[in-house]
Amino acid sequence: MTRIDTVVLGAGHAGLAVSKLLCRAGREHVVLERGRVGERWRSERWDSLHLLSPNWMTRLPGWRSQAAPDAYSSAGEVVRLLDRYAASFDAPVVESANVEEVSLAPRMSGYLVVTDRGTWRARQIVAATGPHGTPALPGVVTAGVPGPVEVITSQRYRNPAQLPAGGVLVVGSSASGVQIADELARAGRSVLLSCGRHQRMPRRYRGMDIFWWLEKTGRLARTIDQMPDAAAARREPSVQLSGRDGETLDLPALQDIGVRLAGRLDRLAGGTAWFRDDLGDTMTAADRRMHRFLDTIDRLVADTGRCDQVPPPVRPRSIEPPPTPARLNLRAERIGTILLATGFRPHHPWLRLPVTAADGSIAQYRGVTAAPGLYVVGQRFQHRRDSAFIDGARHDAEAVVSHLLGSTTWEQAT
Numbered sequence: 001m002t003r004i005d006t007v008v009l010g011a012g013h014a015g016l017a018v019s020k021l022l023c024r025a026g027r028e029h030v031v032l033e034r035g036r037v038g039e040r041w042r043s044e045r046w047d048s049l050h051l052l053s054p055n056w057m058t059r060l061p062g063w064r065s066q067a068a069p070d071a072y073s074s075a076g077e078v079v080r081l082l083d084r085y086a087a088s089f090d091a092p093v094v095e096s097a098n099v100e101e102v103s104l105a106p107r108m109s110g111y112l113v114v115t116d117r118g119t120w121r122a123r124q125i126v127a128a129t130g131p132h133g134t135p136a137l138p139g140v141v142t143a144g145v146p147g148p149v150e151v152i153t154s155q156r157y158r159n160p161a162q163l164p165a166g167g168v169l170v171v172g173s174s175a176s177g178v179q180i181a182d183e184l185a186r187a188g189r190s191v192l193l194s195c196g197r198h199q200r201m202p203r204r205y206r207g208m209d210i211f212w213w214l215e216k217t218g219r220l221a222r223t224i225d226q227m228p229d230a231a232a233a234r235r236e237p238s239v240q241l242s243g244r245d246g247e248t249l250d251l252p253a254l255q256d257i258g259v260r261l262a263g264r265l266d267r268l269a270g271g272t273a274w275f276r277d278d279l280g281d282t283m284t285a286a287d288r289r290m291h292r293f294l295d296t297i298d299r300l301v302a303d304t305g306r307c308d309q310v311p312p313p314v315r316p317r318s319i320e321p322p323p324t325p326a327r328l329n330l331r332a333e334r335i336g337t338i339l340l341a342t343g344f345r346p347h348h349p350w351l352r353l354p355v356t357a358a359d360g361s362i363a364q365y366r367g368v369t370a371a372p373g374l375y376v377v378g379q380r381f382q383h384r385r386d387s388a389f390i391d392g393a394r395h396d397a398e399a400v401v402s403h404l405l406g407s408t409t410w411e412q413a414t
Contacts, residue, residue: 001118001119001120001121002030002118002119002120002121003120003121003122004028004029004030004120004121004122005027005028005029005122005123005124006022006027006028006029006030006122006123006124006125006126006404007029007030007031007032007111007113007120007122007124007125007126008022008029008030008031008032008125008126008128009031009032009099009102009113009125009126009127009128009129010031010032010033010127010128010129010130010378011031011032011033011036011037011038011039011082011086011091011093011095012037012038012039012040012041012082012128012129012130012378013038013060013082013378013390013393014128014130014377014378014393014396014397015031015033015126015128015377015378016031016037016060016082016085016086016091017060017061017377017393017394017397018126018128018377018397018400018401019031019086019089019091019092019093020060020061020062020063020085020089020091020397021061021397021398021401022401022404023089023090023091023092024061024062024089025401025405027404027405029092030092030093030094030120031091031092031093031094032093032094032097032099032113032115032120033093033094033095033096033097034096034097034098034099035095035096036095036096037079037082037083037086037091037093037095038078038079038082038083040130040132041075041078041079041082042075042079044132044155045075046075046154046157046158046159046180046183047075047158047159048074048159048183048244049074049075049179049244050072050073050074050075050242050243050244051072051073051078051243051390052072052175052211052238052239052241052242052243053072053211053243053389053390053391054069054070054071054072054209054211054212054243055067055068055069055070055071055072055073056069056070057211057215057389057390057391058073058081058390058391059390059391059394060085060390060393060394061394061397061398062088062089063085063088065081067081070209071246072243072244072246073243078390094117096117097115097116097117097118098115098116098117099113099114099115099350100114100115100116100350101113101114101350101352102114102125102127102350102351102352102353103352103353104352104353105121110122110123110124110373111123111124111125111373111374113125123373124373124374124375124404125373125374125375126375126376126377126400126404127348127351127362127374127375127376127377128376128377128378129348129378130378130388131344131346131378131379131380131388132155132344133344133345133346133347133348133360134344134345134347135153135154135155135340135342135343135344135345136342136343136344136345137153137340137342138171138265138340138342140265140266140267140268141171141265141268141338141340145268145271145330145338146271146330146331148164148331148336149271149330149335149336149337149338150163150164150336150337150338151337151338151340152337152338152339152340153339153340153341153342154172154176154177154180154339154340154341155344157180157339159183160183160184160187160189161187163184163189163336163337163339164336164337165336166190166334166335166336166337167189167190167191167192167333167334167335167336167337168181168184168189168190168191168192168335168336168337168338168339169192169194169273169328169330169335169337169338169339170184170191170192170193170194170339170341171194171265171338171339171340171341171342172194172196172340172341172342172343173193173194173195173196173198173240173251173341174198174199174237174238174239174240174341174343175238175239175240175241175242176238176341177193177341178193178198178240178242178249178250178251178254179242179244179249180339180341181193181254181259182242182249182253182254182257182259184339185254185257185258185259186257190258190333190334191258191259191260192259192260192261192262192325192328192333192335193251193254193259193260193261193262194262194263194264194265194273194275195251195261195262195263195264195279195282195283196237196264196282196342197237197282197285197286198237198240198282198286199236199237199238199239199240199286199289199290200239200240200250200251200286200287200289200290200316201239201240201241201290201293202248202290202294202315202316203241203242203246203247203248203249204246204248205294205297205313205314206297206298206301206310206311206312206313206314207310207311208310210239210241213293213297216300217293217296217297217300219293219385220384220385220386220389220391220392221384221385221386222384222385223383223384223385224381224382224383224384227381230381231359233381233385234361234380234381236381237343248316250316251283251319252316252317252318252319255319255322260322260325261279261321261322261324262275262279262324262325262328263275263276263277263278263279263282263324264276264278264282271329271330271331272327272328272329272330273327273328273330274326274327275324275325275326275327275328277324277326279321279322279324280321283318283319283321287318290316291315294313294315297313298313345359345360346359346360346361346362347360348360348362353371353374354370354371355369355370355371355374361379362376362379364376364379364382365383366382366383366396366399366400366403367382367383367396367399367400367403368400368403373404375400375403375404376400377393377396377397377400378393378396382396383395383396383399384396
């Protein structure tokens with residue numbers, strides 16, 4: 001057993017941000033990673049994935065991306081960036097250490113972290129395992145799928161060639177769903193996209209990337225305390241964007257390349273998929289939210305007197321909701337794959353402490369949990385709206401490390 005002051009769980013961007021701040025403060029710690037640095041970017045992303053945010057937003061404590069500021073890094077480039085970041089301060093990462101259990105140490109003197117590479121006894125733990133626990137699988141897909149049809153999650157998807165022959169039913173119309181549907185359609189696949197609630201935004205507006213406006217208007221800095229419904233804010237779907245080519249990617253753009261649209265998947269039985277008749281309402285609601293934000297941008301431009309210095313407003317086009325199928329016979333439509341891009345749910349099977357909320361997430365406020373010395377970083381809307389982004393995790397890391405450093409050291413405690 002190794003005795004140490006602080007254990008950080010996860011060597012993604014959030015865990016490395018915490019490690020950098022702990023190194024800067026001279027605090028003894030170790031970073032345990034189940035795979036390699038940035039493992040999720042290595043093994044749980046599809047081949048063509050790029051960041052949704054431009055490179056100028058890739059900022060970590062004491063570090064920022066040196067790539068072209070207005071470009072969007074690929075998954076491979078993110079891995080290389082995280083490798084360089086870890087090496088820049090000699091982060092004490094132990095790779096291939098799969099965490100099996102986190103529990104109270106005997107006599108409640110700190111915590112035990114049990115891994116397949118040994119056990120650590122620590123006074124403090126920072127869980128930086130990210131917001132993506134395990135895929136959220138709709139109950140309607142657990143039955144009623146005929147044998148020849150393969151069901152795959154976005155976490156396991158890599159490229160069109162990986163999928164069996166035939167058409168693809170993509171379920172989920174947030175960022176992952178629309179990007180994968182776009183890639184499959186461009187590869188010549190017949191694609192039907194089942195659409196739920198989504199956030200629509202143009203890639204650029206009035207000459208600037210939409211993330212520039214999200215930051216400029218203060219949207220990314222909004223805190224959970226400012227939201228009327230914290231639970232709903234944390235369930236907010238990701239924005240329909242793509243960083244692959246810098247173009248706007250939304251339902252009208254997908255329809256232009258032949259993707260068929262349907263309402264929310266309601267049920268599957270006997271090889272038939274039924275869809276709700278709600279696509280029109282879903283699209284109207286998404287357009288309304290988008291235009292409200294674009295109105296905010298226009299008011300900001302007007303208030304600053306810069307109307308003559310920026311391009312005029314050009315709004316994304318809207319389309320009439322197309323005729324949508326009420327049901328679909330998978331065999332008759334030659335559907336070979338159902339691809340689920342339905343998000344993720346919290347998953348902490350190793351956590352043996354009573355700190356989880358009803359939805360399975362770690363209950364916290366600004367990263368501090370009810371268990372003394374147990375912290376969390378990198379959750380969705382942990383405190384700010386951008387908490388789960390590479391750029392936003394630095395704020396939560398600073399808050400957590402500040403709180404952590406304010407407590408006694410291991411030697412003082414024992």
